[in-house]
Amino acid sequence: MLKRLSSLILGVVIAGSFITGTINAAENQKSFDPKSVVFVTNRDSSDIAVIDMNTETVIDRIACGDFSNPHMAVATNDGKYLLATGTNSNFVAIIDLKTREINKVRLGLMPEHFDISPDNKYAYIGNMGNGEMSVVDIENKIEVNRIAGFFEPHGPVCLPGGDKVYVSNMGAHEISVIDVKNPQVAKRIEVGSAFMMAMVDMPGKLSEIIGIANPTLTPDGRYAYAADGDSNQVAVIDTETDSVIKTIPVGDEPWRAYASPDGTKMLVPNNGDQTVSVIDTKKNKVIATFPAGEDMTGVNFVNGGKKAYVISRGESAIYVIDLVKMKEQKRIKFNQDMVFETASTTADGKKVYLAASQANSVVVIDGNTDKYAMIRDVGLSPWAVTIIGGANYCH
Amino acid sequence: MKFASRLLCLILTLVFSNSAFAEVTEEMYRALVERLQSVEESVKGVNNYFVKVDNMESDFAGLRTKIEGTEGTKPVSYNNNSSNNSNYDKKVNDRLKMLEDNVFELKDRATLMDMTDEIRRVKEFVCPNGHVFPDQGTKKKCPIDGLKQKSRNRYKLYKFARRESISERIGAAIEEEFERRIVLGASGTGIYQQIVSSDKKERGFTQGSFDLLFISKPLLYTTFFIDLEAIGGNGPDEIIGSFSGINDDSGSFQDDDGIDRLSVREVWLQTHLLNERLMIVGGKIDLTNYFDSNTVANDETTQFITSAFVNNPTMEVPENGPGIVAFFDTRRGLTLGLGLQSADNSGFNITDHIYAIAEIGYRSHFFFGQEGNYRIWGRMNGGRDDNRGFGISMDQNLSTRLTLFARYGANEENGTSNRDKDGDGVIDIDLGDNDTDIASAWSVGMRLRSPFFSRVNDEVAFAFGSLDLVGGDDESAAEIYYKFHINDHFAITPNYQAIFDTAGVGDEDTVSVIGIRTQLEF
Structure with a gap:
């Protein structure tokens, strides 16, 4: 009798677990509006967390393939596809956000950062390992071109008009320009004045080149700002003529420029001397320099660009700068295990979502009050955050 | 107290035995070599497997060509338009695509490319x-x-x-790790101080100190640290009797010969436990590194040089000696610390006359979201008849540039204090007197970072403080400095100090000192 009862209970438990599992699995696959969520790549769990911006909860995890180590994710503006580079497995995953069908397009070695053309048709992806750029047809899920001649292509950016792509070279001091119609390197533009480059003790730095992380366009795409880490300068490139029209000295080891939403200012974190330079884009000169923190990985603007959050990974802190009064407001210090990576500002400029890789969490910061909330257990080692229509970047 | 002493001995024994076991023995080395050889065998196997994967890749390419047909030719088995065949075609193609993907992924993983x-x-x-x-x-x-x-x-x-073979990679990693395990650092401080007003003879003093630091990581989460310090010159404290201390870097009154000294300042082993929340340090330690800390006023080589602004004078910490420190970080802003140190730094008797200190620290953002650190400590000095005292130390950012600090401390009073008993201008330390010297002390000040647009990493700071002696006298001190940050390795700091009513000599004279300090770190 006891045996029968035990078997019955066991049967009920197993059946219950199966039904619950099925229901959970179905719930896990529930659909969402791509424009109301945040996508976060989890490098160590090789998936992408989907966070609902209304409830601030993780509503889905999209697997990208075992050990693929997804680095960056960007969704097409129409919300149809989400692309994620599998850096460890040398592919880009093209995820149909409606059907959940995943197509992997094989690329060169170590694809990391990319940009999608304004018409949502092509993705320009930098293969850091072999110095090539892959051009991927998103709709047909194929690599249509692979362009050689780059030195650690770290940050590709498509012009709003869609006719050119600017690619920064982390392993050299130059920007490469790709002609979209005839996909090859059309021009190479040197960054860093001859005088400053001569001052750099390059023979002594033969173990490392700190070149250009990203070209940053003004909102109208008329100018590109490229910060060069070794020469401590920012070059202003006229995108019509592809000429350097001004070279601006900033602090030591500038990381990259971040454009304010109205395009009037560029903020450049200098990781060498731990300062932030503010460049006036009309005068093309540094109008303020603020002390900041160690290993800065990004800048996010909130409230229409009235305030900037400078993210210091090394100090687990955020430096808040008032860009109206042009003064620092405060430093928001977090616990040491909060190792910050990248952040994204929502389209309305009111909230910032910040990935904390070591804590497997995402921090949501209110742009008005600077108060923050934690979304825990988003996945292992969250890295890049992306929001459709938001201000996104990666490092 | 006996229990605390035994506990101290036990923990010290455990901590140091930890380092002894970290050494690699001959047997372990042989075992490692054997394991490396076995890994090499595995690598050979993987390489063979890789060759097979390469062959499979070409087989798949041939198969795909066969199925899809060559230009102008349809494969024989797929030359009709029936829906069944079309479905079958799609299935085969999907299957092939999946297999191709798998082969590529296998290839990526099997290839030991560096x-x-x-x-x-x-x-x-x-x-x-x-x-x-x-x-x-x-x-x-x-x-x-x-x-x-x-x-x-x-x-x-x-x-x-x-x-690159796995053994090559492991070998390189071991070598790299070994190189990383010992880090050498050095810092040098040069100070010139000129007494500009005093009833003593106005004269200049030079003093220099050099610290050689060895840092090694014998185990994960474990650090071994040695600080060798050489000091030359006693500074103005040699002739100015004050409790505030004009040059905290000189180590005044350690020796009175005025000649260069070389000492092992600190030797300790530090380990982290409980997910790095608990830190334990044991060895010859400096308790002021862990207790009564302050963001603005805690380092005589880079911040204020007046001793009263480096640590609270009421702490009366014994000279660096054998001890143990445990700190627990709750990761919610709250920290709890406990330190035990022998009051006798000779090492002959480390269990008697224990100096014990406990601290609770809290990091807050209460003040308009700005960071502030608040600490409260209590101590018992076994070297002075278990004399008790407590203190607070706080620093609060008013903006990212401006930081305020304050300290207060008070001691139990039982009798008289040490004084300049013979009137020669020098404080007479009476080791037989077990009472404390200072009844209470307080200090306040501020630091402003990047005071000028072009000098982002410079700082200017001001402090004022006062201390009450047990006998009723009081003494005040003030200091202002401007630090020119030349680069990450070099700084020059001119300063001005004043000691009012130097209590040590019992007069109402004001001593003014100007000085310049150079600090080199690499």
């Missing part, structure tokens, strides 16, 4: 507008705008994929 960077000097031709070309244009003109080209040597990073 990315190698090489920076090369490249000669290029650059136009005034920044355009770069590998070759010189016709008549040395830029092909884009016709401006004159210049040749320049540039450095570029090239990447290569190099096949």
Whole structure:
């Protein structure tokens, strides 16, 4: 009798677990509006967390393939596809956000950062390992071109008009320009004045080149700002003529420029001397320099660009700068295990979502009050955050 | 107290035995070599497997060509339009695609490729507008705008994929790890101080100190640290009797010979437990590194040089000696610390006369979101008849540039204190007297970072404080300094100090000192 009862209970438990599992699995696959969520790549769990911006909860995890180590994710503006580079497995995953069908397009070695053309048709992806750029047809899920001649292509950016792509070279001091119609390197533009480059003790730095992380366009795409880490300068490139029209000295080891939403200012974190330079884009000169923190990985603007959050990974802190009064407001210090990576500002400029890789969490910061909330257990080692229509970047 | 002493001995024994077990024995080395050989065998197996994967890849390519047919030719088995065959065709293609993907992934994982960077000097031709070309244009003109080209040597990073065996990789990693395990650091401080007003003779003093630091990581989360310090010169404290201390770097009154001294300042082993929340340090330690800390006023080589602004005078911490410190970080802003140290730093008897201190710290953002650190400590000095005292230390940011600090401390009072008993201007330390010297002390001040637009990493700071002696006298001190940050390794700091009513000599004289300090770190 006891045996029968035990078997019955066991049967009920197993059946219950199966039904619950099925229901959970179905719930896990529930659909969402791509424009109301945040996508976060989890490098160590090789998936992408989907966070609902209304409830601030993780509503889905999209697997990208075992050990693929997804680095960056960007969704097409129409919300149809989400692309994620599998850096460890040398592919880009093209995820149909409606059907959940995943197509992997094989690329060169170590694809990391990319940009999608304004018409949502092509993705320009930098293969850091072999110095090539892959051009991927998103709709047909194929690599249509692979362009050689780059030195650690770290940050590709498509012009709003869609006719050119600017690619920064982390392993050299130059920007490469790709002609979209005839996909090859059309021009190479040197960054860093001859005088400053001569001052750099390059023979002594033969173990490392700190070149250009990203070209940053003004909102109208008329100018590109490229910060060069070794020469401590920012070059202003006229995108019509592809000429350097001004070279601006900033602090030591500038990381990259971040454009304010109205395009009037560029903020450049200098990781060498731990300062932030503010460049006036009309005068093309540094109008303020603020002390900041160690290993800065990004800048996010909130409230229409009235305030900037400078993210210091090394100090687990955020430096808040008032860009109206042009003064620092405060430093928001977090616990040491909060190792910050990248952040994204929502389209309305009111909230910032910040990935904390070591804590497997995402921090949501209110742009008005600077108060923050934690979304825990988003996945292992969250890295890049992306929001459709938001201000996104990666490092 | 006996229990605490035994506990101290036990923990010290455990901590140091930890380092003894970290050494690699001959047997362990042999076992490691054997394991490496077995890994090499596995690598050979993986390589064979890799060859097979390569063959499979070409087989799949051939198969795909067969199925899809060559140009103008349809494969024999798929030459009708029936829906069944079409479905079958799709299934085969999907299956092939999946297998191809798997083969590629296997290939990526099986390939033991190592990315190698090489920076090369490249000669290029650059136009005034920044355009770069590998070759010189016709008549040395830029092909884009016709401006004159210049040749320049540039450095570029090239990447290569190099096949490397696992044993090579492990060997390199072990070597790299070994190199990382011992880190050498050094810092040097040079100080010139000139007494500008005093009833004593106005004269200048030079003093220098040099610290050689060895840091080693014998185990994960474990650090071994040695600080060797050489000091030359006693500074103005040699003739000015004050409890505030004009030069905290000189180590005044350690010796009275005025000649150079070399000492092992600190030797300790530090380990982290409980997910790095609990830190334990044991060895010859300096308790002021862990207790009564302050963001603005806690380092005589980079901040205020007056002793009263480096640590609370009421702490009366014994000279560096054998001890143990445990700190627990709740990761919610709250920290709890406990330190035990022998009051006798000779090492002959480390269990009697224990100096014990406990601290609770809290990091807050209460003040308009600005960071503030608040600490409260209590101590018992076994070297002075278990004399008890407590203190607080706080620093609060008012903005990211401006930080305020404050300290207060008070001691139990039982009797008289040490004084300049013979009137020679020097405080007479009576080791037989077990009472404390200072009844209470307080100090306040501020630090402003980047005071000027062009001097982002400079700082200017001011402090004022007062201390009440047990006998009823009081003494005040003030200091202002400006630190010129030349670069990350070098700083120059001119300062001005004043001691009012120097209590040590019992007069109402004001001593003013100007000085300049150079600090070198690498």
